Structures are given as structure tokens and as C-alpha cells.
Amino acid sequence: MLAGELALALAAAFTGAALYINVAEQPARLVLDDRGLLAQWKPSYSRAAKMQAGLVLLSGGLGLVIVWQTQDWRWALGAGLMLLNGPYTLLGILPTNKLLNGIAIEQADSRSRAMIVRWGWMHAVRTLMGFAATAAYIWVLN
DSSP, X not given: OHHHHHHHHHHHHHHHXXXXXXXXXXXXXXXXXXXXXXXXXXXXXXXXHHXXXXXXHHHHHHHHHHHHHHOOHHHHHHHHHHHTHHHHIIIIIHXXXXXXXXXXXXXXXXXXXXXXXXXXXXXXXXXXXXXXXXXXXXXHHO
16 A cells, blocks of 8 residues: 555654654754753754644545545554644644744743743644654554
């Protein structure tokens, strides 16, 4: 089932990108001073948001199409876990993103640092949802 394998590949790509942010990029940026930290976070967030949103929509959308075609609820589990990233991001993470984007680089301080640390933990939830969606897709494909 090519569509299922593509949904899985997109979910795995999302998960890999999200995991990279949590285990490599976030720890690396946290060693920067407050201004450097915010200056690095802003463009990184902007670029990653577009890429990750596309992966979520494509993988989740394909999963829903396959649910409709096969009537197998396990596809709905994977698709739901992928698509849950949308509302979680909008309701849980976006308020912090907006606050951080509203801070001028020259005004970065311990408060903006604390927000970026908190953002990293919130982003880790997205990574876990990606792992769970990927696992659900693997389950239904086997």
C-alpha cells in the first residue's frame, strides 16, 4: 500500500526533524548568551514551523484517506496522532511563540531564555506524538 508507506515516511520525517530540534538544536542554542539564543531561535522556529506543518498535514491527511478506503481504525490512530500536533501547537505552543517573536533581540534576557527553555519542553511533546503516530502506522502496515 503505497499511500500507507508514504504516510509512514512523512510521519517518520516529522519525528526525525522534531527529535533533531530536541536533542541537537535546542541544547546547542541554550549555550548561547540571551541575545544570541533569541536571535538563533527566531529564524529556526520560522523555518521549522513551515516544514513540520507540511509534514503533519500530508501524513495525517494521507492517513485519513486510507481510513476511508480501508475502514481500518488503526490508520485513524496514526492520522489522529499526527494531526493532533496542529491543535496542540496552536493552543499550547503558539502563545509562547508569539511572545518570543515579539521580543526585540536587544531586549533578550533571562525571561526570554526561560521561555525558550519551556518552549523546548513543549516541543518535546510534539516529538512524542510523532513517535506514537509513526508506531501506529508501522503497526497497521505489519
